[in-house]
Amino acid sequence: MKRFFLVPVLALLLSGCSSNWGWYVVNPSTKAGWTNLSFLLSGLKYTVALSLTAIVISVTLGLLVALPGLSSNRWLRGASRGYVELVRAVPILVMILWVYYGLPQLTGLTIGVFWAGVIALALSDSAFEAEIFRAGIQSIAKGQYEAAYSVSLGYGDTMRYVILPQAIRRILPALGNQLVYMLKMSSLVSVIGMQELTRKANELVVTEYRPLEIYTILVLEYLALILVVSAGVRWLERRMQTDERA
Amino acid sequence: MDTAHEAPIITFSGVSKFYGDFQVLKNIDFSARAGERIVICGPSGSGKSTLIRCINGLEAHQSGTITVDGIRLGADAASTRKVRSEVGMVFQQFNLFPHLTVIENLMLGPVRARGMSRPAARDLAMRYLNRVRIPEQAEKYPRQLSGGQQQRVAIARSLCMEPRIMLFDEPTSALDPEMINEVLDVMVELAGTGMTMIVVTHEMGFARKVADRMVFMDHGEIVEVAPPAEFFTAPKSRRCQDFLQKILNH
Ligand SMILES: Nc1ncnc2c1ncn2[C@@H]1O[C@H](COP(=O)(O)OP(=O)(O)OP(=O)(O)O)[C@@H](O)[C@H]1O
Ligand SMILES: [Mg+2]
Numbered sequence: 001m002k003r004f005f006l007v008p009v010l011a012l013l014l015s016g017c018s019s020n021w022g023w024y025v026v027n028p029s030t031k032a033g034w035t036n037l038s039f040l041l042s043g044l045k046y047t048v049a050l051s052l053t054a055i056v057i058s059v060t061l062g063l064l065v066a067l068p069g070l071s072s073n074r075w076l077r078g079a080s081r082g083y084v085e086l087v088r089a090v091p092i093l094v095m096i097l098w099v100y101y102g103l104p105q106l107t108g109l110t111i112g113v114f115w116a117g118v119i120a121l122a123l124s125d126s127a128f129e130a131e132i133f134r135a136g137i138q139s140i141a142k143g144q145y146e147a148a149y150s151v152s153l154g155y156g157d158t159m160r161y162v163i164l165p166q167a168i169r170r171i172l173p174a175l176g177n178q179l180v181y182m183l184k185m186s187s188l189v190s191v192i193g194m195q196e197l198t199r200k201a202n203e204l205v206v207t208e209y210r211p212l213e214i215y216t217i218l219v220l221e222y223l224a225l226i227l228v229v230s231a232g233v234r235w236l237e238r239r240m241q242t243d244e245r246a
Numbered sequence: 247m248d249t250a251h252e253a254p255i256i257t258f259s260g261v262s263k264f265y266g267d268f269q270v271l272k273n274i275d276f277s278a279r280a281g282e283r284i285v286i287c288g289p290s291g292s293g294k295s296t297l298i299r300c301i302n303g304l305e306a307h308q309s310g311t312i313t314v315d316g317i318r319l320g321a322d323a324a325s326t327r328k329v330r331s332e333v334g335m336v337f338q339q340f341n342l343f344p345h346l347t348v349i350e351n352l353m354l355g356p357v358r359a360r361g362m363s364r365p366a367a368r369d370l371a372m373r374y375l376n377r378v379r380i381p382e383q384a385e386k387y388p389r390q391l392s393g394g395q396q397q398r399v400a401i402a403r404s405l406c407m408e409p410r411i412m413l414f415d416e417p418t419s420a421l422d423p424e425m426i427n428e429v430l431d432v433m434v435e436l437a438g439t440g441m442t443m444i445v446v447t448h449e450m451g452f453a454r455k456v457a458d459r460m461v462f463m464d465h466g467e468i469v470e471v472a473p474p475a476e477f478f479t480a481p482k483s484r485r486c487q488d489f490l491q492k493i494l495n496h
Contacts (some may be wrong), residue, residue, distance in 0.1 A: 146304055147341035147400075151355030151407055154323075154330040165345045195425060 025210040026217055036204055039047055040217055043200035049227070050114065050189060050196060051182045054121035058182075059121060059175065062129025067159070071132050080130070087127040093188050096120040100192045117189035132178070136171035137163060169240050176233030180226050187222075197221050254326075255411060255442055256301060261310035263296060270296045271307065272466040280410070283443045285453040285474075286467045288463035289489060297463065301444065302333040315410060319385045326492055331359060334404025338350040338416040340396045342388040346398050348375070349384040360407065367406075374402040378432050394425030412436065414445040433490045448493055454478065462486045 026040070028035035069080030090098070100116040103109075111119070140163050148158040168175075190199035201218040205211045250387070254277035263271040270293045278284055286294050299305040300312055303319050305328040312319040314329045343351050352371035356362040375381045377400035380391075388396055397417055403454045404412060414433065418426045430452050437443055447453065453460060453474055460477035462470040462485075469478070470486045478494075479489045 141341075143337060143339055143341035144343065146335075146402075147337065147343065148354075149304065150302060150330060150333075150335040151403065152327055153355065154327060154359075157358045161358060162343055166343075170346065188279035 010095050018216070019155070020212065021214055022210050025208050025213050026042065028077065036208065036214075039204060040197070040200050040221070043195060043197035044221065045227070046194060046196040047183065049177070050117050050121070051186045054118045054125065054186070055179050055182050057118065057122035058125035058129050058178075061126035062131075063133050063164075065126060065130035066133035066137065069130065084127045084130050087123055090124065091233070092120070092124045092185050093191065096188055096192060099123070099172055109245050113189070113192050113194045116192060117186070117194050121182060121185060121189070124185070125178060128178060129175075132171050132174045133167070136174075138165035139170055140166050172233065172237050176230065176237075179229055179233070183229065184222065185224055250446040254278055255282075255315055256444070257311075257313045258297075258300075259311050261300065261307050261312055263300065263305065263307045270466050271300070274310070274468060276461070276468055276471075278442060278444065279343055279442045280442055283437050283456050283458050284445070284461055285457040286444065286446045286461045286463060287448060287450075287453070287458075287489070287493075289467075292463040293466040294463050295415050298335075298415055298444055298446055301411070302330050302335055304335075326357075331407060332409055333411045333413060334409035335413045336397070336400050336404055336408055336415070336417045338419050340388070340393075340400045342396055342400055342403070342422070344388055347385050347387055348380075348391070352398060352403050355403065355407050370406055371402070374405045375399075377405070377435075378402045391419045392425060394428045397421065397425075397429045401429075401432055401436070411444070414443065414447065414483070416446050416448070418447065418449060450478070450494060462489065466487070 022049060024030065026037045028037050065080050065083050067080075067236060068076035069084075071077055096117065099120040100111065100113065103116070103119075104111060144162055144166070145158060148162040153162070186196060187198035190196060190202060193199065201214050205214050208214065250441040256276075256278040258274045258276040261271055261274040262269060276297075281390070284420065286293055286297065294446075296305055300307050306320060315332050317325050317329050317332075319329055328460065342348075343354065346354065351370050352374065353364065353367040356370055357364060366439060368466060372384065375384055378401055378420065380395055380398055380402075383391055383395060383399070389403060391399065401412075417433070418429050421429065426449070430449060433443075433445070433452065434456055443456075445452075445457075457474045458471055458472050459468075461468055462477070462481075462483075464485050469483050470481060472481075477486075478490065481490055
C-alpha cells in the first residue's frame with residue numbers, strides 16, 4: 001500500500017529534527033496536555049456530523065437537480081442547468097456567510113451555526129453532485145430503459161430499480177471524492193463559530209501559542225478521518241462490483 | 247381455426263414516422279390477427295426495427311394511428327403502459343439488467359408493474375426459466391451466461407409479463423452461430439402455444455417453419471406481404487426478388 005510511505009516521512013518530521021517543537025502542549029501523560037488533546041478531539045464529532053448530514057442532503061438534492069436536467073423538456077433542462085451554474089459559482093466561504101447572516105434576514109428565521117453550515121455545504125456541493133449524477137445516468141445504455149419500459153415499468157420504477165443502481169455503482173468513486181472534499185470544506189464553517197476540529201484548534205492556539213504542534217495535530221485529525229473514509233468507499237466499491245462480476 | 251373474421255390485435259393505419267426531414271416509415275397500413283406469426287425482413291435501414299418498436303410505443307409516430315389490443319397508442323402515458331403490459335419485446339442485444347440476477351431480472355416486471363407478491367413472482371419466473379430450459383441459472387448474473395442463455399433469459403423475462411403479443415428484433419443476430427438454434431427452438435416452441443409473434447429476422451429457415459405471413463420492407467415501406475410458400479417461391483416485386491437472391495445465396 002502506497003500510503004504507508006507517509007509514516008516514516010511524518011515520523012521524521014515530528015521526531016524533533018528541529019528544536020522548535022513543543023509537544024508538551026498535547027502530551028497526554030500530563031494533565032494539561034491531556035485536557036488540550038481531548039479539547040482538540042472533541043471537535044471530531046461535529047466535523048463528522050456536519051459533513052455526513054450535508055452529504056446526505058447534497059446527494060439527494062443533486063439527484064433531484066440532475067433528473068430534470070436529463071428530461072426532453074427544455075424548460076426543465078434549463079432550470080437544472082441554471083441551478084448548477086449559479087450554485088457552482090458561489091465560493092463555499094461566501095455561501096456559509098450568506099446562509100448564516102443573509103438567509104435569516106430574508107426568511108425571518110434564525111438558523112443555528114450547525115444547520116447554517118449544513119445548508120451552505122449541502123447547497124455548494126449539490127451542484128457538483130448533480131453533474132456527477134448526470135454523467136453517471138447518461139453512461140447507462142439506452143437499451144436498459146427500453147428493456148425496463150418493455151416490461152411495463154414507468155419512469156420512476158425504471159430509474160429506481162434499473163438505471164440508478166447501475167449509475168451509482170459507476171459514480172461511487174466520484175461520490176467518495178465529494179465526501180472527502182466535504183470533510184475538508186467543513187473546516188470553513190469554523191468562521192461562523194461552529195465548534196468543529198478547525199475551530200477547536202484555532203481556539204487552543206490563541207491560549208497556548210503553539211500553532212505548529214496544534215495545527216499539526218489538526219492535519220493528522222483530517223488525515224485519519226479521510227483515510228477511514230477512503231477505505232470505506234473502496235470497500236463499498238469492491239462489494240458492489242463482486243455483486244455484478246463474481 | 248378460422249381467424250379471418252376476428253378483429254385484428256394490431257392495426258397500423260396510415261402510419262408515418264420522421265427523424266427530422268428523413269421519413270423512416272411511409273404511410274404504413276398493416277394488421278395482425280391474434281395468434282398470427284409474422285416475420286418481417288428487408289435490407290438494413292429499411293425501417294423494420296422502427297416499425298416493431300412503434301408497436302409497444304418505444305418509438306412515437308407522427309401521423310396515422312396504431313391500435314394494439316384495442317388500445318390506441320400515443321394518447322397518453324397510461325395507455326402506453328397498458329399496451330406494454332400486453333406486449334413483450336426481445337432485443338438483438340438482450341438488454342438484461344446486469345446488476346440483477348437472472349431470477350430478479352424476471353421478477354422485476356411482475357412485482358413492480360403487475361403488483362405481484364415476490365413469492366408468486368418467483369414461482370412464475372421459475373416456470374418460465376424451465377420453459378426456456380435454464381432453471382439452474384436462476385441465481386447467476388447475466389454476464390456469467392453465454393449469449394444464447396442470455397437471450398433465453400430475455401425471452402423468459404418478457405413471458406413473465408404474460409403478454410398477448412411478443413416482438414422480436416433480430417433476436418439471433420448478436421449470437422455465435424452455435425447458439426442460434428437454442429434460441430430459435432425456444433421461439434418455435436412459443437409459436438406452438440398460439441402466441442401472437444412479430445419477428446424481425448433473416449433466419450429464413452425459421453420463417454419457413456413458423457411464419458403465417460412474410461412482410462418485406464424497403465425504404466420505410468411495406469413492399470410485399472405473402473404466406474411463406476408464395477413469398478419464397480414467387481416474390482412479386484423486383485426489390486423483394488433481389489433481396490431474397492442476396493440472403494438465400496450467400
Ligand atoms: N434515432 C434516429 N435518428 C435518425 N435516424 C434514425 C434513428 N434511428 C434510426 N434511424 C434511421 O432510420 C432508418 C430505419 O432504421 P431501422 O433501425 O428501423 O432499420 P432496420 O430495418 O431495423 O435496419 P437494420 O436491419 O440495420 O436493423 C435508418 O435509415 C436509420 O439510419
Ligand atoms: Mg433493426
